[in-house]
Amino acid sequence: MAEELQSQFYEILDQIQKTRIKAYSRVNSILMELYWNVGKYISEQVNANEWGKGVVKELAIFIKTKDPDIKGFSPRNIWRMKQFYETYTEKEKLSTLWSQITWSHNRRIMTIKTSEEREFYLQLCAKQKYSVRELERLINTSTFERTMLSDEKLSEAVRQLPQSTKGVFKDQYVFEFLNIPTLHKEKDLQKALVRSLKDFILELGIGFTFIGENYRLQVGTDDFFIDLLFYHRHLQCLVAFELKTTKFKPAHLGQLEFYLEALDRDVKLLHENQSIGVLLCREKNDEIVEYALSRSVSPAVISEYETKLIPRELLRKKLNEFYTLIESNEES
Secondary structure, eight states, X not given: OOHHHHHHHHHHHHHHHHHHHHHHHHHHHHHHHXXXXXXXXXHHHHHTTOOOHHHHHHHHHHHHHHOTTOOSOOHHHHHHHHHHHHHHTTOGGGHHHHTTSOHHHHHHHHTOSOHHHHHHHHHHHHHHOOOHHHHHHHHHTTHHHHXXXXXXXXXXXXXXXXSOOTTTOOSEEEOTTOOOOSSOXXXXXXXXXXXXXXXXXXXXXXXXXXXXXXXXXXXXXXXXXXXXXXXXXXXXXXXXXXXXEEEOOHHHHHHHHHHHHHHHHHTOOTXXXXXXXXXXEEEOOXXXXXHHHHTOOSOEEEEEEESSOOOHHHHHHHHHHHHHHHHHHHHO
């Protein structure tokens, strides 16, 4: 097949695929609207003490009998539609989010207790088109709690960047998908993360694009190597990750700052923003980190990583403590 003809065929294929995606999105949005309206009707009837479980069961049987081709209206699913309506009835602005994701996504997010957390995952799924499996992983690894905690711990140098880094970095990263022993070397961690790049990027979050491992920097006649280098599309900047399998030491920060300076001088393009560094350590002391970052002018993030799931109750407790501290500071 001639190259020009093949190119034309690809244009047609691209149009077909884009239209199919639009059609699916439109159908899903109509389906979510239907579930919302049914949920509203059921809620109103129940609240008026006219309908109970028996009536809803009769409704499910009626629908199945009258039109067997209609699927998804079992008694349990009809009650979920009621829950769906009641969960978001006072937050109409969220309709632009829940209408963009599937019923399976919505069912999972509805089980989350707080509205703030529900909105967080709605936004993630609507923007990134995460699968249900990926959503489940984000919830199970307490992505919401870890993201909120991180925003409160960002250094002044990061906060003063012209672009907002809110929700981008985490204070703790969870790599439960890595099959590595508890005691491991930096090179083993690096190789394992690259092998599991899809899961790694899912854990990092929206906007990260992988550039390479052991990224070479030449300063003078010497060569230096960044463990992992990414580009962040929304921040429009390079993000360097340095890995440490030990507890954080202030000396680690000097190495990262050197890499950031070299990136900004020799690699960063003119239209791009200042590079950001992330130091991933096996363990850290928050007070030592705060001291180390207080005089630093380089936008750096000091985070720790776990190779097993972090108890959600512990993260929730830490988050509540931060909220309490913020409220007390605002009042004083």
